[in-house]
Amino acid sequence: MSQFQTDIALEINGICKTFPGVIALDHVSFKVKKGEVHGLVGENGAGKSTLIKILSGVYSAESGELVINGKKAHISSPIDSLHSGIQVMHQEISVMPNMTVAENILIYDLPRKFGFYMDDKIMNARARELLDSVGLYHISPTQKVGSLSLANQQMIHLARIVSTNPSVILLDEPTASLTSNEAKELFAVIQRFKQNGVAVIYISHYLDEVISISDQITVLRDGRHITTVNSKSVSSDDIVTAMIGHQIKKEFRKPEVYGNEVLRLTNVTTATLIRNINLCLRQREVLGLYGLGGAGKTETMRAITGLDSVLQGTVSLFNTDVTHSSIAKKLRQGLAFIPEDRRRQGLVLQMNVQENASLGGERKYAFGGILRKKFEANDIKTYVKKMRIKSPSMQTQVSVLSGGNQQKVIMARCLAHQAKVFLLDEPTVGIDVGARGEIYQLISEIVQEGSSVLLASSDINEIMQTCDRVVVLSHGRVAAVLDRKDCTEEKLLMYAMGMGEENNEKEQFA
C-alpha cells in the first residue's frame, strides 16, 4: 500500500502520555516488523493498556509519532486507527450475540444490493472464506453468534479483524477465556497471520505463552521501555527481572498478634472461574489475595459474599457455615464487602456522604422505622472523621468526591455497620499515590482494632506492603500460600504466571 519499501509494519517513536499525577508512557519507542509476533509484557500499571489505547485511538499521545508501513499515522480517534490498518482484539469479547456469524464478521462492510438492500448470498459466501481463514470450518455463517462458545465468539471477532486486511493486529490477553486446546487453535491462526505478513502485537500475563509465540519481546516498566529482546535467547527469569527492576525496599506493616480464625474457605468451587479454593483468615490478620487479571480474585470475593453461588465446598464465618446465607445476613454477622468498581457497586452517586455512609445500616439510627437524622449525622460524623474523609460537608453528593474519598466513604460505612471481616477488592484502583498510603494506613488501623482484612489485588507492591500472608491465585486455583517473610516479587509473579513448581505450602493451610 505504501510507496516506501519497508519491512517495518509499525514504528512507535518516543510516545509520551501523562495523566495528572502520573506519567503513563515516557518516551516509549520500539519497532514491529511485518510478519512478526511481538510480545508486550509488563506489570499492571506498566503502561501496556495506555499504549493499546493510544494505538486504538482511545487516547491520543502528547508527543511522539506512530509510523505504519513507512507512513506517519495521525490517530486521534478509533476510526483513524481502523483506517491506519490497526485492529485491536480486546480482552472483553465484543460480538453481537443476537446477530448471525456472517453479520458479525462483515459488520464493517456489509455487502449491499442497490445501495441499501443487504445481499445475504454474497455476505455468507464472504463470511465462509473468512471463517476458513481462521480455521472455523465447522461454523456456519448463518448461525447466531450467541449460540457459540466463548472461544468461538472470540475467533469470530478475529475473522472480523481479518476482513479489514489490517497491517497490525493487537491481541490483548487473548487466551484469558480459552482452554489450552482453544489457545492452540488461536496460535495456529496467529502463525497464519505471520505468513501473510501481518504484524501481531501479543499482550499477555502468561509469560510462557508470550515466549513461545513471539519473535521479539518488549518489556515496559513504569511507563518506560526497558528492553526489546529476541525471544529465542531469553529466559522467563530474565523477563521477570526486567519487569520488576530494582526497587527500593518499602516500609512493611508490622503484623499484629493473631486471634482466632474468622473466615475459612474449604474447597470452594463456583460456576465462574474458581476451583477448590482453600484459605483461612485470622483475627487481626491481613491476608493478601494476589493474582493477575482473570485469576479469580473477584470471583473468590463474590463466592464469599454469596453473589456467585458456591457449587461445592463451604464458607464459614466465625465458625458458622454461611455458604448459602444471603449477603444481607452475612453483612449483619460482621462481613464487609468493598467492591472494586466503587462507583457502580459501592455508592449511590445521587446521595450524599451521610446517606451513603449509613446505607444499609440505617436501622441503627431509627426508632420504629423512623430515622433520627441528627443521631445518624452525629454517629456517621465520627466515622467520617476516623476515615479522614475530605468532603466539604456530610451533605455533599458523593459523586463529586475524589476516588480515594469515595473509597473511604464505603470503608466508613463498614465501620459504622460494626464490620469485623473486611473484604477489599482492589481497594486502590484509580486512586492517587497519596490517598493510597492513607488507605494502607487505615487498613492497619482497622486490624489493630481487632478486625481482619482479606485484600485482593493485582498490584504486587500493595500486597507486599500491607499483607501478612499471601494466597496466590492462578487460573482460578490456589498456586501458593506464602508468608510475607518468604515473599519476593519474583516469587509472587512466578506463581501468578503459573510457573511455580507444585507447592506444598498450600496443603498446610487446607
Add this chain to the structure above:
Amino acid sequence: MKKNNSLKSLTGYRELGVIAALAILVVVFSFSSEIFFTGNNLLNITRQISVNALIAIGMTFVIITGGIDLSVGSVISFVGIITASMMKDYNISVLGAVVIGILIGAVTGLINGVFVSFLNMPAFITTMGTMTILRGLGFIYTQGYPIYDLGKEFKLIGQGYIWIFPTPAIILLIVAVVAYFLLRKTVFGRHIYAIGGNPEASKFAGIKVRMVNVSVYVISGITAGIAAVVQASRIGSGLPTIGSGFELDAIAAVVIGGAAMTGGSGTILGTILGSIILGVLSNGLSLLDVDSYVMQVISGLVVILAVLIDQIRSRMSSRVEIKKTKAQLAVGEKETGR
C-alpha cells in the same frame, strides 16, 4: 454550607421552576377568565385534581425505584366496580366496601411487585398485562353496564365538604403527608431512593432490594385504590370504562414534578405540584371554552416541555460535575494506566 448539597439545591431549583410555571398559568387564566381566580373555582380545582394526584403519589414511589405502574387506570375502574357492587349487591356497609376496594388495589400492587421484583419481569410489561386483565375483568363483572344508585353516604366521600374544603382534597392532603413522611423520614424511604439510584450498590450494602421493590407497587396499588373510591363516589357509580389513560396522567404529573424515569429522584411535593399544573391547565382551558381536543394537544406539549427542561438541566448539572472532577484530577487524582 453554600455549595454543599447540589442534589438539594437542584431539587429546590426544580420545584421552583414548577412553581414559576404554575404562577404563570394562574396569572394568565386569572386575567383571561373572570371565574378562574374565585374561591369556589380554586376549591373546585382541588377536587378535580384529587384523583390524579392520589394515583400520582403512589406512582412517585414506583418511579423513584426506576419502575413504572401502568395498571393504575384499570384499578380505578375495577375497584370502583367492586366497591359499588359490594354496597349495592351484597349490602355491605360503606366502610366495609371501601376497605375491600382498597385491599383489591393493594393485592393488584402485590401481584405486580412480585412479578417485577422476584420473577424479574420488566415493570412495563407486567403492569401493562395487569392493566388489560383488570379492564377485562371489569367488563366481565358488569357486562358493560354501570353500577349506580350508590346512596348518599358513599357519595359524600367524593362530593362532600369538610367545613369549606372538598372531602377529596382532605383525603389527598392526608395521603400526601403520610407519603412525604414515609419517603423523607423513614429508613424505608431512604432505601427506596437508594435502590432507585443504584440497585447493585444497595444490594451490596445489605438492603433487601426485592422487598423494598415489592412494597412500592403495593403502595401504588393502595393509592390507586383510594383514588378509585373517590372517583366512584364523585360520579356516583362503578363504571367499567372509567380510568383509561389515568396512568399516563399520573406519570405526567410525576415527571412534571421533576422525577427522572431512570429512578433515584422525585418528591411528593413535586408530584403534587405537577398534578396541580395539569389540573389548573385543564380547568383554565375549559373555562376559556377551549375545545377538549385542543386541550389534549396542550397537555401533551406541557409534558414534553417539562421533560425537555429536565433533560437540559441534568445535562448541565452533569457538565458541572465533569468540570469538578476534572479540577480534582488536576489536583492530583491519578487515572490508572492499566
